Amino acid sequence: MRVGADMTNETWGSMRQELIASVGRNNFANWIEPLELDALEDGVATFRVTSPFVGDWVSRNYGDAILNVINKSGRPAERLVFEVGPRREPAAAAASAHGAPANGVSANGTPAEVTPSHGPAGARASSDRAAPAVLRGEADDLPGPDLDDRFTFDSFVVGKPNELAHAAARRVAEGGDVTFNPLFLYGGVGLGKTHLMHAIAWELRRRQPDLRVVYLSAEQFMYRFIQALRERQMIDFKQLFRSVDVLMVDDVQFIAGKDSTQEEFFHTFNALVDQRSQIILSADRAPGEIEKMESRIVSRMQSGLVVDLHPTTYELRLGILQQKAERFRPQFRDIRLADGVLEFLAHRITSNVRVLEGALMRLFAMGSLVGREVTIDMTQECLVDILRQSDRKTTIDEIQRKVCDHYNIRISDLVGPKRTRIFARPRQIAMYLCKQMTQRSLPEIGRKFGGRDHTTILHGVKKIEELRGKDSQIAEDLEMLRRALEA
8 A cells, every 4th residue: 555645754754853863963964865755565665865875875774764763653654765856845844844954055055065875886885084074154054974073273283293294284274375285294193194184174164164165085076977977977076076165075085096086186176276165185105105196186186285294203192191091081081100100101102193002092991891990911901902903023234234225335335434424324314213113212322323331322212303394305314214224
């Protein structure tokens, strides 16, 4: 028996609150709100949708949730069918009837893009940044999973390795005339690129709520492009990405080697630059080091400000740990960390901030379970796997060989007494890398450099730390050597 439209709409309306609780308000507004229940008969729920893409997306990502609430309502349904066709009621009227904003219209009445909340076909999205966020108008326009509210400028710990990137991100987030276009942030995993991208988006939204800001991963850009080709919706795709005020693309290295995607990205880039829209990009390496990236795109990326986020120092890692510990306090009120635990972690775990945060959370959880103070001994037992993986395996001898190869000098000259700049600067760079990449003490490093005193090693390390922020060539040499040693 076919259920009438009034009955189906009444039935569907009663299920909405449960679906909002199940999939989240923003996913509901973007994907399920536009659906219109057309029929419910013989175990089949038929919905009217605006395009095949919407039906396919909802079926793959929210089909189980919809079937679950339908069956719980007492009307058995085994499968969903999506038919393309116009809605019987205006979007605004439907939204008003059900107490939710109409999809495609923000709270202030301005158009808003529909953005998917998951990755490529057949794959569930990761929880952090798999889908694009379009920021405009009130808070309900922002898809929940896309921007992490922990990633703000207030929660970003600034130190020497990231102070330039932080300052540049701040400047762009202030809005106004385009200063750096594009702003290109690059660095290894867990050094803060994504944190800064999210922070910029939040700050722009706070300062200029009506600004059209799109944030997405390069993978999501590629997926949207491919979908537009398949659905013959390239005009819509171009209008979406070329009508924004700020375009933010994370992990842009993933479009390298994808010729068609690079072609579209290049034209999108040009269109936005021509209309003075801001572009912000991130990658795991500098533009010129991204293999299979078209030279014209590399040139465009290099035309703005390119900023490297350097590997964390001990001081920066300790600052991050102190901040994270304060953030965990409300959740673990009775847990106490013994003196020296945070310092121990900052010294031993050097890979990236995500590993550092995960290790700290594990310690708090362990302390909560056993009901004891978290000591250094407990830390070593609890984190034995992480500490083993994080132990630096680079040796002083390897560093010395790499530095000599890079500067085309002999080991005997590197560790010898000659003080001419051609030998002294590589020697200081080698000392600096030994301090950063090994667990050897200053006296131990000094013995490897011709028996030099530990104060000489410390002077060399401080000299390179000072020059790194002033001399781009030294900064580039350090990065190349570090990557070669970690390969």
